Amino acid sequence: MAQASIVQKQAKLKQPESLRRQLLRKHVWFYVLAAPGLLYFLLFHYVPMWGVLLAFQEYSPYKGLWKSDWVGFDHFQRFFSEPVFLQLLKNTLLLSFYNLFFFFPFTIILALLLNEVRSALFKRFVQTVVYLPHFVSWVIIVGITFIFFGPSGVLNHYTDQWFETNIPFLMSNDWFRPLIVLQQIWKDAGWGTIIFLAALAGINPEQYEAATVDGANRWHRTWHITLPGIRSTIVILLILRLGSVMDSNFQQVFLMWNNFNETAASVFDLYVYKVGLQRFEYSYSIAIGLFNSVVGLILMLGANFAARLFQEDGIF
Template sequence: MHSSSRLARFKQLWPFYVLALPGMAYFALFHYLPMSGLVLAFKDYSPFRGIADSPWVGLDNFREFFNTPDFLMLLKNTLLISLLNLVIYFPFTILLSIMLNEVRLQIFKRVSQTIVYLPHFLSWVVIYGITISFFGPSGVINHYLEQWIGGSAGFLVSNSWFRPLILFQSIWKDAGWGTIIFLAALAGINPELYEAARVDGANRFQNIWNITIPGIKSTIVILLLLRLGSSLDSNFMQIFLMTNSLNLDVSNVFDLYVYHVGLEQFNYSFAITVGMFKSIVSLILVLSANYLARLLGEEGIL
């Protein structure tokens, strides 16, 4: 009886399973199947021997990675960029969503949304070209600095300017696109709550603090947990384009290190070891944050 009810339910919902099939195939082919390569983290992989015949080395790759003099620098640089995204970029996306939601003139609201969405569709190569046009040695900003103070600033080759520029690029390119989910959550808030608050004499800022933010709190928690899951993942293309020999002390992150070790030095086992370390740390962060969210009364994502 139980199996027959499952079959009947499958016959009823089969169009939805077919609709989900391409997404399931994508994750199976590009996320789960490649996980079999994690075994190389415990081997001294040689392309000539292959995966099966390469000798086992146990945890030697991990010991070598933790003892490398670059480990602390890589961890620091990666965490600082991630922290800036969590503390500045993520709240800015929420603030931008609330600002767009508070616009009453629909035409202006649609135009504003279109404008803040557009940079998302530009490639990082184009973003880097725009950055050079403004912050490069012969860029617009240095042109005016030479006129005003008689000197220029090395924005693109400075350690102190690297992280602010990375953060500025991320906000300009993706903050508008990140508002889509928040705006959808804001649309689900009952308008009668605002009407009742207006009758009680609440102003717009009181409505935002007491109705809008609590109304999207669960969405904020879920997106924050998802962002924590990729906290050790930097935007490789962005970092790769902005990195040069003069700012390598602050720009060298785990993703860039994996690129140099794996594709330039052909040390595939060591590169997979670094990637596996990132995944394990990210999993621990997500589980810890999810547990904390449940303690605070939120549902979490797990």
């Protein structure tokens, strides 16, 4: 009896291992398919994380990583005491707030409008039109902006002809943020509707039929069925967007930045470029980037905690 119980225990211990092997053999091609993506994140997102050590050093390319002098939190103290810190923080948060306040709701509204289109052919045509700008580079987007809003652009041609005035769209601090948001909406709003359209497709159509029978109009169906049906998707995407609130799309800002709008264009990402690649202060620039990442992580965790507090689905 004792030997039989021991054999049974050993068999139970072997079951999970054999089950794992069976699952591995069964889904081996799925792992092969996922391998390039996993390798990409491993090589370009996890392996470079050792570089955060440079934020606590006075890095010198001649001395290398391990022989450079350790300075602790000196770079962070210097950054927080810089006169430009408050301006960078203000510009970065304002730009992120503008994108969050205008771009994020616009994608939801656009997805709702596309969802209401009944002609499949016309819907596919509109989707193709609004998706295309996503595949256009920021260089071309900014070039088109110069054509329309430049000193000798289309709009200034008509304002000069009709009102005898020239509006400095691209050389004004007041116009910098609105142009950035308009570019963002035009380029990525259509692409951002994909997830919302997928969530809308998961709503049971019988709910709309029952609401129509009860006399609900299109606005009532949207407010009481459609929006609650995609609420969890909205919350998750909002949390993810809050995690990147300190990122300002460096390529876009860099292409739009000039000496005339520098007061509004000075954000953390642009400052890191100037410090790291123009002044060659590598450790100082990495410290600023690490600060941005930590703040973004805290905001994302806080938003996720708030979502859980209100009994909404978070990202984890």
